[in-house]
Amino acid sequence: MKVIAIPEYCLGCALCEIYCAAEHDGYQGQVLKAFKKGQPEPRSLLLVNGPVSRLNTCRHCDDAPCLHGCISGAIKRDEEGIIHIDEQRCVLCYTCVMLCPYGHVHPSARSGRIIKCDLCRDSEGLPACVRHCPNGALKLCSGREEV
Amino acid sequence: MKYLIVGNGIAACGAVEGIRSKDKEGGITIIDGEKRGAYTRPLISYYLSDPHLYRDINYRSLDFFREQQVKLIPARALHLDPALKRLTLDDGRQLSYDKLLLATGSTPVQLPIPGAEQAWVKNFYTLQEAEEIQDELEKVQEVVVVGSGLIGMKAAEALSKRGCSIHLLEKESQLLPRQLSPGAARLLQDYLSRQGWDIILGEELTLIHPDHKVELNSHRLIPADLVIIAAGTRPQIELAQEAQVKVNRGIVVDSYFRTSDDNIYAAGDVAETLNIVSGKHEVMALLPHAHQEGYLAGCNMAGCNYPDTGNILMNSLSLLSWKICSAGALEGQGLEFLSWCRKEQLLELMIKDNYLQGYIAINIPEITGPLTNTIRHKISIPASKWEEFIAEGPALKHIPLTYWQELRRIESYGSN
Structure with a gap:
């Protein structure tokens, strides 16, 4: 399972980043609370290069380099196939960062801790980025489907 | 099928997962020579820096071995008889096998320095050694670390966090000679000197005096309550050698x-595997590779034919607040160098004939994933594109478009 980004449909509005950030760190999707009072951090970042933009999100790879490479056992795959980080075990060695082919697993600019897409596994329904994309540029797919 | 695994490190854990992905029934026995369970060796420096926070450095828990139905035997393997398919342990037990995995890892290189046998001269390789240092730490102020490789650096960092004074000795003319270029090493050296580390380059230890002093070849004397010898490691090939299994520096294996x-x-760590950049089989003693190799070996022991596609040298080192990543070949004939430096950030790219061969990235980790994989997958990108990447200020959004296109074609990752 993963979120697929379709660059042709992406407007570059970055609502995906905003709702991603608001869905995590206990903000429960409350955008105002997150951005007015908190320090929200999107897990997936919008990559904008000239006119082309797309959300750089996690593929939750079968043969996941970050998972193989994690030295402390902090990176785990749950029963739904979602690769996520156990922050208690992470020692911030950044091996996963230098292994991720997509440059998606990355350090938070604010805290330095490792953050990545967890497909909003702690909340109900579709991932927040997919739910709030205004132009259908993001979709959740489960098979080998690629664009 | 009876599987026997000698060693209980990362490769052994990978092998258990590999075997069990194919064979749920066969008996798996692991010989745990260190008798400490499967822990993550690089985490012993974290343990030493904060024994309370990092008291659990297990790589896989006992539950894991129970769930995978693995029998753990805490003993050392003494003798391997391939003709009889029999392994003899130091407690006298003899075990037979159908398939055996040598996952015996590596061991520190010992230096023939007079005085090195004293109790306050240690390696920093096992959890037991880290615990011994922790137990004696109250009496330690001055520490001499011999060798500025990854192990020496992490030992020095842990001890500096615990309030010790660090004297770091490197026989070559720069820090981290396997991981950094001279320029990158100077940047790091300046930073560590500002943190109060005493860094001594181009000198070797010649004598360890019983009255807590060490002597260098320049005859300089340094006070030392603790000496850590981190002069590199070598594969533990003795068991294989004695059994007439073919060895070079490490054990010779085919792509399976x-x-x-x-x-x-x-x-x-004990096996010689394909280095994609050099095209040669080498010992590449790195944790991520150990897991992957163990996994593939396990699958193949259970009847699969999964070839190894090779790997590259890579290291990510967190040192105090710095993040140092390097991968691939850092020197060699015909390499073109591109570099970028801003304050405490540095990026160096080594390129040959449109192929990225290596990189060094200091305090700019977020771009390293695509760089590592450009090398690993031999993605052809002309140097001019990398010049543009650097000119715009190295950022993920400026990674050459070709990379993303090729990655989509390779599709070996996102195929779930």
């Missing part, structure tokens, strides 16, 4: 991790 004996496999 089979040794010269059909029923004996080897993986992890």
